[in-house]
Amino acid sequence: MCGIIGYCGQKPGAAIVIEALKRLEYRGYDSAGIASLCDGRLLIKKDAGKLEEVVHKQGLAELPGNVTVGHTRWATHGAVTQANAHPHSDCTGRIAVVHNGIIENNQELRRELTGLGHRFTSDTDTEVIAHLLEDELKNGRALEQVVLSIVPRLEGSYAFLAASLDDPGKIVGTRKNNPLVVGIDSPNYYISSDALAFSTYTNKVMTLDDNEVVVLSPGRIEFLDARGSKTVKQVKQLDHSWAENSRGIYPHFMLKEIMEQADVLGQTIQQDQKTFNRIALDILRARQVIITACGSSRYAALVGRYLFSKVGKRFCDVVMASEFGYFADSVDKGTVVVAVSQSGETADVVEGVKAAKAAEAQVISIVNRPNSILADMSDHVIYLNCGPEIAVAATKSFLSQLAIFYLLSYAMVSSFDEAASSLIGLCGETTRVLDWNKSELIRLSETLKDSSDFYYLARGINFAIASEGALKLKEISYIHAEGMPAGELKHGTLALIEPGTPVVVICPADYTFSETLSNAIEAKSRGAYIIGVSDKESDVYDSWIRIPRVEELLYPMVAVVPLQLLAYYLAISRGCDPDKPRNLAKSVTVK
Numbered sequence: 365m366c367g368i369i370g371y372c373g374q375k376p377g378a379a380i381v382i383e384a385l386k387r388l389e390y391r392g393y394d395s396a397g398i399a400s401l402c403d404g405r406l407l408i409k410k411d412a413g414k415l416e417e418v419v420h421k422q423g424l425a426e427l428p429g430n431v432t433v434g435h436t437r438w439a440t441h442g443a444v445t446q447a448n449a450h451p452h453s454d455c456t457g458r459i460a461v462v463h464n465g466i467i468e469n470n471q472e473l474r475r476e477l478t479g480l481g482h483r484f485t486s487d488t489d490t491e492v493i494a495h496l497l498e499d500e501l502k503n504g505r506a507l508e509q510v511v512l513s514i515v516p517r518l519e520g521s522y523a524f525l526a527a528s529l530d531d532p533g534k535i536v537g538t539r540k541n542n543p544l545v546v547g548i549d550s551p552n553y554y555i556s557s558d559a560l561a562f563s564t565y566t567n568k569v570m571t572l573d574d575n576e577v578v579v580l581s582p583g584r585i586e587f588l589d590a591r592g593s594k595t596v597k598q599v600k601q602l603d604h605s606w607a608e609n610s611r612g613i614y615p616h617f618m619l620k621e622i623m624e625q626a627d628v629l630g631q632t633i634q635q636d637q638k639t640f641n642r643i644a645l646d647i648l649r650a651r652q653v654i655i656t657a658c659g660s661s662r663y664a665a666l667v668g669r670y671l672f673s674k675v676g677k678r679f680c681d682v683v684m685a686s687e688f689g690y691f692a693d694s695v696d697k698g699t700v701v702v703a704v705s706q707s708g709e710t711a712d713v714v715e716g717v718k719a720a721k722a723a724e725a726q727v728i729s730i731v732n733r734p735n736s737i738l739a740d741m742s743d744h745v746i747y748l749n750c751g752p753e754i755a756v757a758a759t760k761s762f763l764s765q766l767a768i769f770y771l772l773s774y775a776m777v778s779s780f781d782e783a784a785s786s787l788i789g790l791c792g793e794t795t796r797v798l799d800w801n802k803s804e805l806i807r808l809s810e811t812l813k814d815s816s817d818f819y820y821l822a823r824g825i826n827f828a829i830a831s832e833g834a835l836k837l838k839e840i841s842y843i844h845a846e847g848m849p850a851g852e853l854k855h856g857t858l859a860l861i862e863p864g865t866p867v868v869v870i871c872p873a874d875y876t877f878s879e880t881l882s883n884a885i886e887a888k889s890r891g892a893y894i895i896g897v898s899d900k901e902s903d904v905y906d907s908w909i910r911i912p913r914v915e916e917l918l919y920p921m922v923a924v925v926p927l928q929l930l931a932y933y934l935a936i937s938r939g940c941d942p943d944k945p946r947n948l949a950k951s952v953t954v955k
């Protein structure tokens with residue numbers, strides 16, 4: 365969470381940094397700010413509020429200078445206020461720091477620095493970095509040497525950029541467990557949490573290893589290891605699709621991402637069959653297989669678990685990444701850990717994978733973003749190939765994850781090709797299901813927008829789709845929603861059903877049909893308003909969301925799409941911004 369950007373070159377920095385911040389807003393959007401070095405002055409402008417508001421209110425675009433850093437915030441330490449917005453400075457106002465991550469020992473450092481006479485102006489953990497730099501810079505050392513000397517004092521995870529009037533004309537950056545990538549377009553250099561920020565200017569990137577330091581000045585770039593010795597880095601090419609960041613004809617990224625899922629599925633299928641076969645064999649041979657992920661990625665993993673079992677006859681467990689560490693004792697060399705993450709930087713997943721690697725497990729990751737921390741840590745990486753997903757709510761990446769699990773499970777029985785052609789056949793169905801149901805979903809969103817609770821029920825492989833549908837709804841419309849296996853309803857939740865309570869029942873005409881329908885009838889008898897997501901009509905449904913008849917194991921992929929659209933329309937009916945839900949950010953880089 366939080367996006368950082370630095371620009372150092374020959375062009376005016378403010379415009380470039382503001383554009384980059386717009387592309388980083390998915391990482392946090394409660395405050396924004398920039399700092400620029402110009403004619404012996406350090407100018408900082410920042411405020412609470414969405415980027416666009418701060419740009420206008422504070423006149424960010426007017427900042428002169430071509431050594432500029434910027435930040436978009438998702439608050440962790442300190443309320444959403446102007447004082448807590450980044451960049452942060454030291455007592456002298458000669459240093460600017462932007463940071464993503466958490467300095468866990470910030471309280472101890474703050475106490476120590478206050479004792480030494482430093483005055484703090486914010487409640488953030490970040491500010492300690494600026495004051496630590498201040499003390500060291502007094503000795504006239506180069507900014508990179510000072511950064512190298514203070515970094516061992518920082519506990520936690522971070523990627524930060526520093527600029528200073530005492531060593532002007534440069535930006536120094538470093539990272540530990542949080543992403544930082546450099547864009548090269550000599551003599552112009554960019555540095556950010558995500559290459560998307562500068563991808564309109566260059567697709568040549570260099571990534572930093574943990575504890576490495578990079579020094580950018582116009583026309584010059586240098587990498588140093590933790591001991592200060594120069595390191596040689598390779599330039600990587602970024603796929604051009606990662607520069608794309610427009611909503612096109614759509615009012616929101618979320619709607620665009622829902623609508624483009626047929627194409628995305630086509631791209632996801634483009635995989636190397638040999639790699640899949642090799643990974644499938646490793647999964648089959650492992651003593652145990654654990655899938656770990658958070659949020660929507662975990663729900664995709666739950667579908668994957670059914671597929672592994674049904675197709676590959678391989679039982680595996682899915683462990684929530686934030687809980688993974690508590691099971692680490694039973695992870696060993698014979699374990700294959702499959703880590704699923706759209707961003708590839710979710711802190712809990714990264715932490716879990718670290719524990720797995722320490723136990724010598726084999727790590728396979730399923731990620732979307734290229735050059736991610738998770739991809740770098742893994743023995744094998746499978747990319748979703750679904751391009752940048754900007755809306756906070758996962759949609760197209762979820763569908764891609766389901767497709768990858770489908771392909772993997774069929775690779776276990778040497779039938780990758782067969783699975784790929786079934787998925788090709790499915791592309792059109794994901795569009796058809798939207799066309800069929802759009803008007804009914806709009807009608808439902810108007811009728812049900814004042815409901816306080818929604819329940820989502822399903823069985824078997826579709827159970828995770830109930831949870832995913834509920835997650836979509838709560839995160840963007842702020843309506844309480846729960847997804848559960850339909851059979852669990854009568855073990856407690858049924859007590860909450862009142863006349864009119866919306867219950868979404870995912871009820872495809874498969875092996876789960878009759879039992880799920882019985883559960884729907886139980887809810888209806890207590891007055892529930894039943895929304896049936898099914899290819900088979902029934903008079904149990906008060907509203908029928910029609911899905912196409914597909915092969916049994918593909919139902920999750922056609923059932924989830926209208927649920928995404930239902931959540932979207934409900935958010936719109938309630939006046940919520942579906943792309944930027946309150947309190948959330950797309951990349952959760954803190955534990």
Ligand code: M6R
Binds near residue numbers: 660713759950
């Ligand atoms: O990048 P990841 O897939 O690791 O993200 C995991 C969750 O934070 C993410 O799926 C979150 O739950 C989404 N906002 C759900 O729509």
